Amino acid sequence: MIETIKAHIEEVKAFQTDTKEQLEAFRIKYLGSKGLLKDFFAEFKNVPNEQKKEFGQVINELKTSAEERVKAIQDALENKEEAKGIYGDTTRPGEAMNIGSRHPISIVKNQMIDIFSTIGFNVSEGPEIEDDWHNFTALNLPEYHPARDMQDTFFIQTNPDVLLRTHTSSVQVRYMENNKPPIRTISPGRVFRNEAVSSRSHCIFHQVEGLYIDKDVSFADLKQTLLYFTKEMFGKSKIRLRPSYFPFTEPSAEIDIYWGLKTETDYRITKGTGWLEIGGCGMVDPNVLKNCGINPDEHTGFAFGMGVERIAMLLYQIGDIRMFYENDVRFLEQFKSSI
Template sequence: MIDKIKQHIEEAQAFNEKNKEALEQFRIKYLGSKGLLKELFAEFKNVPNEQKKEFGQVINTLKSVAEEKVKTIQEELENKEEAKGIYGDLSRPGEPIVLGSRHPIALVKNQIIDIFSTIGFNVSEGPEIEDDWHNFTALNLPEYHPARDMQDTFFIQTNPDILLRTHTSSVQVRYMENNKPPIRTISPGRVFRNEAVSARSHCIFHQVEGLYIDKDVSFADLKQTLLYFTKEMFGKSKIRLRPSYFPFTEPSAEIDIYWGLKTETDYKITKGTGWLEIGGCGMVDPNVLKNCGINPDEFSGFAFGMGIERIAMLLHQIGDIRMFFENDVRFLEQFKSSI
């Protein structure tokens, strides 16, 4: 009998099944109300007196081994369940990562940067909160100049000299102050004007402005640069330059491209003319060059600026500028396939 109990001890020590069903069967076999230990303790009274000591010792050893084995495996199974609850089923295949999409404004901005970079323009950036000098005065707009009324401005109430920039021309001023000609740079960025929000205008929008300063730069250089851009950006070779007025350029012009009237959106965004204004341009005024420390007798240059939203509306046939700022996922997900 004692040898048989020792054999059960070896079997209990060797047990190593790591699942709940096998462990429960092991527990019932040795520790259950009708288990082996229950029977052995009941048999104890029939054991001869000279064997009772050894018999009791091996029974207790079997009980200790069985209880320790159940406790150890239970803890391992519980730890495994806890890890599974925290990290999930580690044996499952990985879920595909949901890809986001670039905002259409970012897509168009990057496309504009790529086009101008191929003809030698670098990218310059500046602060969105500007001072009066860089946003107005250096650009030939001194205090009380009537042309300031063309741009309804957000001023900082506690300091009237600080404002939200109304154009990225302020970046060009900073660039001219810190760089010597030849200069060839574009300045994309967000700008702010105190305007009513509608389908065609917004108080927040994005611009990209270009600047080229060197010796003997002419208006013909400006026209050819713009023609190259419109061909690359839109595939359109028909543009027109309408005489206009900007305080920081002279002569100045508005840039129009002929888009056509193929769709209802074309009619809406071109007001039924087929022509769409995409920006302004002109030769840099000598006073602006002088304000930025550049000799206007030695250097000349041209500048241009255009709205990124307007171009994005054209390229993607978007009829309402407000859609760019509403963060509607249904709208943004349409650009997942865009580069």
């Protein structure tokens, strides 16, 4: 009898079927109310005592094997039917695909890169952790220069000569050190300043700075470059350059565009003037050229810098800069772009 049960165990393990009808017949054969297992259990009382232990073990093995085989084949048949129902029915409605969103900072930065690329500017990048030379000294800001106080800096505590860059002008220094004029490059990137976080300022923000160095570069070239950018970026054709001060440019100016006073928001963001500052610019100081190995007697150049967050806030009418950094999906899903 034991050998008979073992033969059934092998038969159960080898059983295969592709239909529910054959599976049900198999289940009834072994597990039904009148199945073989019930007959084997009924025979248990007639087994000699010395064989009862082994007899009980093989019966339980047969029962377990049959139950597991039925469950495995049943699951396989259900999965097959489900797959056929989903992929075999061409009349089923399609599921909409969620299209991801780019961050507004990335959208605006890429737009700025595209605009300057059309007039010959390439893209240069550099490290966010900088040394004092590239971030300050080479840019006409020697140690103890009072203009260093214009930028509250994050210094690395273990090494006071290492810091988080306060502007992407450090990238321009590295580019000038490794390339000869003519130079026409923009440096987009993230910068850091030790400032209080509020609706209008943040300790982390993004800049796009531009640099053009060649023979006979003039302030007029700078103005035409900025005018082209504002027309392409904002659709505004009216700009003004206000005299200002930056240690690495001379003369220096603030860049304003005429935003207009059509809405209440326009009055608020321009403080009732219609004019809005978008960045700074100027002619590269001869000392900066000399520090980077370029002869200021042969070459001149201009530089400019713009805050990406400021421009994004203008374009999308965002009133709080902190929204860019909160990773709120409801906010980010509003921005769609192929750039």
